[in-house]
Amino acid sequence: MDMNQYLSMFIDESNDHLQSLNESMMGLEANPEDLSIVQVIFRSAHTLKGMAATMGFEDLASLTHQMENVLDLVRNNKLRMQDFIFDTLFKSIDALESMVEDITGGGEGKADVSAIVTSLQAIVRGEVPAAAGGAAAEVTAAAAGNATDAQVFLDEFQYSVLEQSLQEGHQVLYVDVAIRKDCQLKAVRAYMVFDLLERSGEVVKSFPSVQDIEQEKFDYGFSLYYITQKDASEIQKMILNLSEIDTVTAVALDQESLRQMGQESVAATAEAPATAPAPEAAPAASNASPAASAHGKEESKAAPARAGGAPSPSRTIRVDIERLDVLMNLFSELLIDRVRLEQLASEVQNGDLTETVEHMGRVSGDLQNIVMKLRMVPVDTVFNRFPRMVRDLAKSLDKKVDLIVTGAETELDRTVIDEIGDPLVHLLRNAVDHGVESIADRVAAGKPETGTVHLRAFHSGNHVFIEIEEDGRGIYPKKILGSAVKKGAITQEQANAMSDDEAYQLLFAPGFSTAEVISDVSGRGVGLDVVKAKISSLGGNVTIYSTPGKGTNFSVQLPLTLSIIAAMLVRLGSEKYAIPLSSIVETGIVKQSQIRTIHGNRMLEFRGSHIPLVSLSKIFSIPDYDESTEEETEIVVVRKGERLVALAVQDFIGQNEIVIKNLGKYLPDVQGISGATILGDGQVALIIDPNAFIK
Structure with a gap:
């Protein structure tokens, strides 16, 4: 099978999952007890692992597998999240991002992640790094041994999904499949069974686990819980129609039999906790290839609902950016011809021609709106990487900072979106480093320990404004002027004549910095001049509003579109x-x-x-x-x-x-x-x- 045709899809979907991992991890760090977030993280890691394994990126797959082991303990209440676990998982996500970046650049996605893997394995064993000190008592080690019985054990979440499905009138089946002993590729045969089942319903849990089945670590048989609208006999017949299937048993469960099996599961897992796959147990079919996964998005929408009702079908498609650019250029030519036609019609003064041209003008106006909207992208695509960046930066500077993002749904032209990311990175780093004071300074000034950085986006007329505002020390114009005179940028006479606004503009001068100590974050005088140049090249401008001791607001004004x-x-x-x-x-x-x-x-x-x-x-x-x-x-x-x-x-x-x-x-x-x-x-x-x- 030629995997190159799936490579671009793999890269796109991997980036989506990595973004989801980052966002969910940030949410979990704020609410460490919320196990529903752990389930989301587990699902993203599980899907990423399956895709990577299918595409042959073993390093990527093995690292996500180690992450899964840690997350599995957390979601089953066998491990409490702590700072050192968060840090290790964040390092793992960074390593995954660099591997996907390498694959995007034509590499093989290989990386030395042995140190991270060792840390993850130590967490699973219940070991606490020396730096974590007295936290050892809070860590519960993973219980040894897996369930050996062929019974498929359910956790509380999976049981509630099946129970809800029964209440909503769906069939819940317990399916046992045996593959013929002379089958050469039993994992492929198992994949075909899962693929067939996914077209008519949803697999909730399987034994052995999905990853074991993928790697042929099973003895010609597997069992699973399945939600569908079809009868047990019909499902049995469908699976038997596949070649090299020996026997199939499909039993329909009611509320009572499900409750009994659920109680057995709880008792069994209390004695020997099983390392189960994801609660939705994304079957082998969804991990077979990114293409199969994408196809499944359409197929699985017809599947019965799990708790909470059926999700609405995805109605979006990915379009290559170059095609949108071609469409824009063609429409541009059409617009020029439309103006020419309007001019000719006014000269000729023919009623029918004028009416036709007016109608064409209205249609092309509607077409123009659609073409423009196609190019519009929410600024969320840029904003979503900032919470993680601010978190890491605040940690490295030993500060406490909350980033509050509003207006992430505000839309901008794609060409502006592509260019605005780096300037915003500089402004946010500047806000966290220069703006927000250290914890001691904030307490001394009578402020809360945690600084707040607001990142806002909103429309105003034909412009979009992006504001970065913090409640830090503010900008002192005299300090800027003193630093500028000292560096020879201006004379003392010029400094005396400058207003506060003019002093603020000096911050954008090349090589200018008020940092007294050069660090890896700031002080080298590179940053705000780049911000100014980039935003000016986009037809925008930056304005600074500041109150000494209270905080600073950098307001970036950008055009809605450049076309x-x-x-x-x-x-x-x-x-x-x-x-x-x-x-x-x-x-x-x-x-x-x-x-x-x-x-x-x-x-x-x-x-x-x-x-x-x-x-x-x-x-x-x-x-x-x-x-x-x-x-x-x-x-x-x-x-x-x-x-x-x-x-x-x-x-x-x-x-x-x-x-x-x-x-x-x-x-x-x-x-x-x-x-x-x-x-x-x-x-x-x-x-x-x-x-x-x-x-």
Whole structure:
């Protein structure tokens, strides 16, 4: 079997399970007694192990198997979770992530995990590392020996699932299967049985365990509990239709017989606790290959419900990002043609043509909304890795920090999502390291021991705001200015003239740091300048709000999308330009007499304050237009943060939705131009970057 065809699916599903492991482990650390979270962790580890074993990644499979052994003891109340167990499991997840990363890069997923495996095995044996000190009394060692009887023993969770299914009118069967002694590949035959059963119901528990059956560690027979809508005789007949099956016994259970078997299970497990597979006992079929697993997602939805009712079918598909990019480019061309058609229809003045073009405009508008939504991704895909990062960072700095995430469902364009992860990592590390004080300092300041970092995302107009706010020591402008003067970045005279906001902006200067001690977390002056550069390249900006002693808020403003924007088209002589509508405050007309010259700069009175007036014709050296020769000049007032600038233009053409095309490699970065677009008449209009005119 060629496994390469399943590799991309394996990588995608492995990353999903690893993310689930990280999130669930964080939840369990907050609630160590919640065994339902342990069940979720066990299921993810179990599925990951089966997929890895099927794909031939043995190191990955063996490490997850060792994790399963620890988790099995926890979920059966034979082991209490403690800090050193959490740390070992987190290290295991990190090792799994690096192996999957290696596989993604074309490697074989091999790694030396012997130290982690030894630690996991020690935990199973009940040994406590020296660092854990007096915690030994709290650890209960795993009881030796497994159940040897062929009876399938149920734990409390599995019993409740079967009981609930009976109450809901499903059939609960006890199935015993014997494979012929001359069968060459008994594990494959067992897989076929599980695969067949999974199509008509759900296997809850099997003996021997699923992993033992996969590895042919069974003696030609296995038993299982099964939930279905079919009769016992029908199931028996279906299994016997498979080749090389010797005998099949399927017995329908009622409430009484199930209760008796459940009591036997409890008694037997009290004497000799069995290391059982996952409570849902994902059968061999689900571990046979990632493809089979993906297929099973559709098949198993028809299976009877377990406790809590049937889940709704998954109605999502994975689409290659490149296909979405192609779709976007094709739609961009369609949008250009639509504008051209609208222009031609207005010139021809034909009723039928105008009506058709209007209808096409409405349809393509709906299509545009769908295409845009296809590219929108929740910021949760970026946020979900931060709780674990903050937890590890706080531990390494010996601080207590709670990360509170809100608005993770807020959607952003995929191209923005791809780029925003690293800047947010820098800002969060900065918040935990520089912002939140040490425990002693917080207590001395009358604050709770645990610092709080808020990570928020929300929509506002055509922008998404992401805020990172902490209740730490805050930023002292004088300290920043003192550090900047000391490093020669500014003079003492400049420092004296700077406002608090201008002092905050110094934090974004390359090589600037206020850390007094260089550590592996901070102090090298690398970080916030990278954040500023990256966010500016995305058409966004960063604003700092801080109260000394109370905390700091870094607010990142980002455009919703980078592909299609609403813009105001303006004319300058024979040239046309587009100004993004999201940056425009208002438009107007001013007389030459209203323009003032202050310190050599042309200024304009605007709503009670004076703002600069910038001549686009002079900046772009437009030969056939000069607004200074006219009595009145049209202006566009644009905003960046709290700052305003008026741009002088000749005429307004009107609003339009335009497709952003970059200028390519051949044109250097032109000051004040962020890209270009093709208009309906085939002309190219340059897109003005308002941020470039505001410094």
